[in-house]
Amino acid sequence: MVKQLGFVLDVNRCLGCGACAKACQNRNQLAPSLGWRQIRKVETISKDHIQRFYLSTACNHCGNPECLRVCPSGAYAKRRDGIVLHLSEKCTSCKSCVTSCPFGAPQINPQTNKASKCQFCYERLDRGMLPFCVQACPTGALELKELRDIPAGNQLLRLTAPVPSLRLTRPSVFYKPPSATRV
Amino acid sequence: MKFHYNICPRNCYDTCSIISTTRNGVLISVEGNPKQEYTVGKLCPKALDDVKKVYSPQRIRYPMRQRGRYSGFWERISWDEALDQIAAKILNLKEHYGTSLPLALNKYSGNFGVLHNAIEGLFTGIGATTRAAGSPCWSAGIDAQTLDFGTFFCSDPLDMANSKLIWLWGVNPAWTAVHQMPIIFDAIDRGAKVVCFDTHFSATAARAHQYIQVRPGTDGLLALGFAKVLLEENLIDSNLSSYTLGHEEFLHYLEAEISLDNCSDITGIAVSTIRELALEYGQTHPACIWAGFGLQRYTNGGQTLRAIDALGALAGHLGEQGGGVQYAQFETWRFSGAIQNPPHPINQTERLANINRFSEEALNYTDPPVKMLWISGRNPLSQDGNLQQWKKLISQLDLIVVSDLFHTKSSEAADLFLPVTTHYEHWDLNSSYWHYWVGANEPAILPVGESRSDLQIAWDVSSRLNTLKPGSCTFPTSGNEKETLLRELGPQMLDILGLKNPEEILNGPVRAKFPSTTWENRSFTTPSGHYEFFSSQAATAHLPPLPIFVPPLNPSLDAPLRLMTPHHHSTINSQVYAIEAHSTDFILHLAPEVAQRYDLVVGDRAQIWNKSGQLEVVIQPQSGISKDVVIIFQEHVKATSPLNCLIGTPLTDMGQLTLGGRGFALNETFVNLRKL
Numbered sequence: 001m002v003k004q005l006g007f008v009l010d011v012n013r014c015l016g017c018g019a020c021a022k023a024c025q026n027r028n029q030l031a032p033s034l035g036w037r038q039i040r041k042v043e044t045i046s047k048d049h050i051q052r053f054y055l056s057t058a059c060n061h062c063g064n065p066e067c068l069r070v071c072p073s074g075a076y077a078k079r080r081d082g083i084v085l086h087l088s089e090k091c092t093s094c095k096s097c098v099t100s101c102p103f104g105a106p107q108i109n110p111q112t113n114k115a116s117k118c119q120f121c122y123e124r125l126d127r128g129m130l131p132f133c134v135q136a137c138p139t140g141a142l143e144l145k146e147l148r149d150i151p152a153g154n155q156l157l158r159l160t161a162p163v164p165s166l167r168l169t170r171p172s173v174f175y176k177p178p179s180a181t182r183v
Numbered sequence: 184m185k186f187h188y189n190i191c192p193r194n195c196y197d198t199c200s201i202i203s204t205t206r207n208g209v210l211i212s213v214e215g216n217p218k219q220e221y222t223v224g225k226l227c228p229k230a231l232d233d234v235k236k237v238y239s240p241q242r243i244r245y246p247m248r249q250r251g252r253y254s255g256f257w258e259r260i261s262w263d264e265a266l267d268q269i270a271a272k273i274l275n276l277k278e279h280y281g282t283s284l285p286l287a288l289n290k291y292s293g294n295f296g297v298l299h300n301a302i303e304g305l306f307t308g309i310g311a312t313t314r315a316a317g318s319p320c321w322s323a324g325i326d327a328q329t330l331d332f333g334t335f336f337c338s339d340p341l342d343m344a345n346s347k348l349i350w351l352w353g354v355n356p357a358w359t360a361v362h363q364m365p366i367i368f369d370a371i372d373r374g375a376k377v378v379c380f381d382t383h384f385s386a387t388a389a390r391a392h393q394y395i396q397v398r399p400g401t402d403g404l405l406a407l408g409f410a411k412v413l414l415e416e417n418l419i420d421s422n423l424s425s426y427t428l429g430h431e432e433f434l435h436y437l438e439a440e441i442s443l444d445n446c447s448d449i450t451g452i453a454v455s456t457i458r459e460l461a462l463e464y465g466q467t468h469p470a471c472i473w474a475g476f477g478l479q480r481y482t483n484g485g486q487t488l489r490a491i492d493a494l495g496a497l498a499g500h501l502g503e504q505g506g507g508v509q510y511a512q513f514e515t516w517r518f519s520g521a522i523q524n525p526p527h528p529i530n531q532t533e534r535l536a537n538i539n540r541f542s543e544e545a546l547n548y549t550d551p552p553v554k555m556l557w558i559s560g561r562n563p564l565s566q567d568g569n570l571q572q573w574k575k576l577i578s579q580l581d582l583i584v585v586s587d588l589f590h591t592k593s594s595e596a597a598d599l600f601l602p603v604t605t606h607y608e609h610w611d612l613n614s615s616y617w618h619y620w621v622g623a624n625e626p627a628i629l630p631v632g633e634s635r636s637d638l639q640i641a642w643d644v645s646s647r648l649n650t651l652k653p654g655s656c657t658f659p660t661s662g663n664e665k666e667t668l669l670r671e672l673g674p675q676m677l678d679i680l681g682l683k684n685p686e687e688i689l690n691g692p693v694r695a696k697f698p699s700t701t702w703e704n705r706s707f708t709t710p711s712g713h714y715e716f717f718s719s720q721a722a723t724a725h726l727p728p729l730p731i732f733v734p735p736l737n738p739s740l741d742a743p744l745r746l747m748t749p750h751h752h753s754t755i756n757s758q759v760y761a762i763e764a765h766s767t768d769f770i771l772h773l774a775p776e777v778a779q780r781y782d783l784v785v786g787d788r789a790q791i792w793n794k795s796g797q798l799e800v801v802i803q804p805q806s807g808i809s810k811d812v813v814i815i816f817q818e819h820v821k822a823t824s825p826l827n828c829l830i831g832t833p834l835t836d837m838g839q840l841t842l843g844g845r846g847f848a849l850n851e852t853f854v855n856l857r858k859l
Binding site for chain 1: 358
């Protein structure tokens with residue numbers, strides 16, 4: 001692979017406003033039950049601090065995608081820029097990817113009964129445009145980065161999920177360390 | 184594909200500049216306008232649903248008549264039928280009572296575009312009528328700032344990026360002004376500290392360095408406590424005597440009446456914290472306070488804002504680049520007003536009912552009574568207090584007309600529904616009350632269905648009136664929307680915008696040519712020309728001349744909990760329609776200790792009630808909420824009983840001076856709670 005594109009979220013700029021998820025939903029014309037991008041609220045409370053931040057997550061376009069590994073019909077492909085694509089025409093609705101993805105990224109589209117997921121708006125990227133979610137983020141919290149350009153020791157975290165498979169699939173998503181509010 | 188300039192017309196700080204895309208005459212997407220420096224190409228999630236809203240199957244596309252109020256039996260009628268019925272009723276009432284006072288208009292900011300004032304123009308053209316006056320929103324704060332500064336005028340919001348210390352006081356921009364947040368983040372990146380004062384740990388508090396939980400309605404006292412520390416620590420601007428009036432009296436009041444222990448007891452904030460914050464505020468320059476609308480929705484709201492203004496003045500932060508006490512502004516709204524001021528037909532004054540007590544005051548009018556009501560850009564039955572009085576008023580009316588996009592709680596009571604256009608279907612002109620940008624809104628698509636703009640409707644009604652009885656309305660009977668828009672840009676507005684001719688506004692939004700920082704030369708527009716700690720105008724209006732602390736209302740034994748209903752990120756009052764409401768339950772957020780006191784755990788069903796009404800809620804304990812309040816955010820809920828069934832009509836202390844009516848002290852609502 002030549003590149004690995006990924007999402008970097010500065011959780012200290014993310015308001016949890018959901019503009020990213022809404023832009024994804026509306027502009028990709030997703031069925032109401034689908035949500036390729038999701039917002040989770042994370043809160044930790046101590047005596048004199050409240051740490052509340054939001055995780056905006058979609059497909060992590062893993063370096064080593066589990067969906068691609070398990071798919072029996074070759075309906076997944078990894079592009080040279082690292083984007084993991086789901087190829088709907090090859091999908092047989094077996095749901096292997098849906099059950100195996102540690103992040104719950106692939107979802108069944110109720111209209112086609114096939115898997116579906118964030119495609120990184122690759123058609124927009126190919127035309128030099130940003131993905132809808134990144135484009136919509138009002139604070140610049142969500143960014144698209146070429147991950148190999150991020151210098152080592154940059155203090156970015158992988159907060160996706162505390163699962164062992166994290167090291168196995170190598171999700172292409174990073175988060176800036178969240179700060180806490182003194183109360 | 185074609186692109187059009189649009190502007191989000193909600194009553195919202197951000198008033199975003201939009202670029203809409205159409206293909207073959209169909210609206211396909213909306214994005215922020217990158218050339219407008221405040222919107223910078225981004226939209227909030229509310230506007231991102233605009234395409235869905237425009238083409239929503241629930242949108243009303245034709246004039247409708249309801250066979251019986253609240254029946255839900257609506258039948259499609261033609262515009263001719265609707266206009267005939269309206270015009271005939273107006274003429275009939277005028278003839279019967281010998282005056283047009285039985286006609287009432289209740290209009291506010293459902294669409295804040297200037298051309299929507301056409302409905303007001305129509306009513307003026309008919310004669311003296313009954314109007315809803317004042318504002319449910321910001322009245323007390325406006326009066327307070329007017330007393331202190333001479334007018335209310337905030338700095339360009341981009342100026343906040345220069346601040347070293349930002350106090351967000353009773354404001355939740357992460358939900359209600361998302362475009363301000365990147366400006367605040369930029370200030371943080373440059374080393375600024377952000378402190379958020381609120382009654383609950385908001386989404387904005389979560390992005391601040393420090394959160395100060397203030398007991399509701401005591402913010403004014405807290406400001407005075409800070410001021411007292413400034414006095415004790417000698418952190419008072421040494422030039423005060425050159426640009427302020429009455430600072431000695433104010434300092435004397437602080438010395439004699441304000442004790443930090445008492446301040447701490449009442450506000451719920453430790454003395455050490457008050458000291459620490461006051462020192463930071465006194466020693467950091469520039470330091471900015473953004474006072475939100477929430478903190479003035481109390482019976483002492485105006486006094487609260489005056490105390491906060493005084494704190495800013497005492498510390499020397501007024502006129503400071505990146506400083507000041509920011510509230511809002513109306514300086515970029517100096518339109519010609521041609522649209523709402525056609526020639527007055529007769530010399531008779533209007534009856535002005537306070538919009539916050541509209542139903543009560545309208546019921547009190549007997550000579551003549553109110554017989555016809557037009558509701559435009561409003562949804563009083565889901566937003567106003569005292570619904571019982573509204574019910575009574577409705578039963579005395581011969582005709583209720585609602586013009587809107589979708590059915591609302593108010594249209595349930597209407598006889599006629601007139602479908603209006605969205606901002607993608609008509610010309611308009613929009614300003615913000617926060618940022619300095621003004622722009623024209625151009626139609627991107629043809630009106631959906633048979634919908635018509637408010638301006639077109641006003642022309643049509645006037646035309647029908649004049650056909651039935653020539654000379655019965657002086658409002659124009661036809662016209663051109665674009666030309667009407669351009670006429671609103673008179674010489675004063677052109678000067679403010681730095682334009683040579685009105686047509687230039689059609690080239691895209693323009694920033695008013697004001698300097699970025701207000702009151703920079705510390706010359707104020709008060710009667711004295713100084714910042715007025717001591718205001719004779721206040722004294723004349725029977726208000727305290729000094730910004731002293733006046734306590735808010737206290738809860739009673741039958742209703743011991745204060746109910747707050749702040750905005751949710753998905754709505755602004757009733758201006759974002761419930762076309763996709765998923766939730767069927769109102770969620771009651773409360774401190775875990777309060778939940779425990781009522782033996783409630785998360786997910787429990789409970790009831791809140793007071794003498795106005797009752798509501799079933801689901802319990803959601805949450806840290807960071809003051810123990811004095813319970814909170815229901817105003818989000819869309821598919822419920823039969825509206826949230827405002829619990830609300831009375833308490834008024835704020837101020838609002839009369841500038842807006843002609845005191846504001847809505849919404850936060851002085853109290854309820855009782857029990858498990859179901």
